[in-house]
Amino acid sequence: MRYWLMKTEPSACSIDDVLAMPNQTVPWWGVRNYQARNFMRDQMKVGDGVLFYHSSCAEPGVVGLAEVAKLAYPDETQFDRNSPYFDAKASRENPRWLHVDVRVTTKTRLIGIGELRVHPELARMRVLQIGNRLSITPVDPTEWQFVIKRLLGVKT
């Protein structure tokens, strides 16, 4: 079991949007970065823990907990000529972009990026590094535990 941080722009798909969906589950469409795709395709397993992160917005930060709900499968938007995520080089026989399903389990308080930066225990998190643009990044178990127990006060 691994842990991940997954960014989304709330203007495109916020945690409230996901909570309003059936089973609070969303296909993680629109990833067009190979490293992020490879994480989903090669490493994510059902049940992996996810920090749900809002980016490019007024209050960037972790806003909820989620889990991987389905193994990677082709992203439909790559086949849709009307989608901004359309990829002419992808075909159904040879899809280029895969994604997992993500199910939100808990909407938490906002842990803003500023608060995340305060804690030395989290200083190595990829999302806090300058210039980081990767939308999906691995989270160490120790970092996950710190966020869950120390910042959110979840009892285990």
Added chain:
DNA sequence: GCCAACGTTGGC
């Protein structure tokens, strides 16, 4: 809106 950082593209 600025701009640093970094991924991708494409000419060679």
Added chain:
DNA sequence: GCCAACGTTGGC
């Protein structure tokens, strides 16, 4: 395969 130019990300 190199690498300059370009486009995008995303915090501030």
